Amino acid sequence: MxxxxxxxxxxxxxxxxxxxxxxxxxxxxxxxxxxxxxxxxxxxxxxxxxxxxxxxxxxxxxxxxxxxxxxxxxxxxxxxxxxxxxxxxxxxxxxxEQTLAVRALYPALHLNLAADYVKLGRAEAARTHLRRARRASDALGEDRYGDGVRAAISRLELRLGEDDSSGGGAWGPPRQRP
Structure with missing residues (x-):
């Protein structure tokens, strides 16, 4: 109870x-x-x-x-x-299920940190968190949320000139930041 x-x-x-x-x-x-x-x-x-x-x-x-x-x-x-x-x-x-749910938080958290560092003009810190976001993205589901986070990671990779050599592949259409 x-x-x-x-x-x-x-x-x-x-x-x-x-x-x-x-x-x-x-x-x-x-x-x-x-x-x-x-x-x-x-x-x-x-x-x-x-x-x-x-x-x-x-x-x-x-x-x-x-x-x-x-x-x-x-x-x-x-x-x-x-x-x-x-x-x-x-x-x-x-x-x-809970462990996967916790792991699924990390891509968006690192993506947000990468975006923050871009705004502050700290490109290396942004790249570090962007790579962490990409590595953690395997915990995302194959759903709208997961597609959106992966798309946002891809957009920021393009903006920062990351080559996506981490094996992330091509993702869906761009979407607003989660």
């Missing part, structure tokens, strides 16, 4: 994050940023890594300053690494 209540609470947080993301996508970037920051304060820096990863990932997109965006994207990656560490250390129920 307690486990079920914990799952419902976790689902409630992710639902709240999703609602704010809808607000952001509808064009109210400032209000979305404020609400996500309120959620961040509520969850805390030691809160559930999945919640922190998700929040930081979306918070980054609400910032105009590339340095602020980078800081939030780095927080998202750090939380994802904690999530991966917790799962691999045997904390929580981490079945094969």
């Amino acid at each position: 307690a486990k079920r209540q914990g799952q419902e609470a976790a689902d409630a947080v992710l639902t709240r994050i999703g609602q704010v993301v809808i607000l952001h996508h509808a064009g109210d970037r400032e209000e979305a940023r404020h609400r996500l920051l309120d959620l961040w304060a509520e969850i805390g820096q030691d809160g559930d890594p999945l919640h922190r990863c998700t929040l930081a990932h979306y918070l980054a997109d609400t910032h105009d300053d590339p340095s602020d965006e980078l800081a939030w994207d780095l927080r998202a990656l750090t939380a994802a690494q904690e999530l991966t560490d917790d799962r691999s250390a045997g904390h929580g129920a981490a079945g094969p």
Whole structure:
């Protein structure tokens, strides 16, 4: 019973994050940023890594300053690494589906970091994260989301002059950043 209540609470947080993301996508970037920051304060820096990863990932997109965006994207990656560490250390129920879901976060996280570094004029750091995004993209599904992330990786590779020698191959049509 307690486990079920914990799952419902976790689902409630992710639902709240999703609602704010809808607000952001509808064009109210400032209000979305404020609400996500309120959620961040509520969850805390030691809160559930999945919640922190998700929040930081979306918070980054609400910032105009590339340095602020980078800081939030780095927080998202750090939380994802904690999530991966917790799962691999045997904390929580981490079945094969959950492990794959965690691995599927990395391509978009590294892609976002690469894009941040491009905005900041740090091409080598951008290339490093872009290569990490490409290597991690094998965890993506063969679906719209996976196709979109792979397409965004390919576009940034072209922009940075990467030769795609990592074996990523050709991907679908360009799409907005995930």
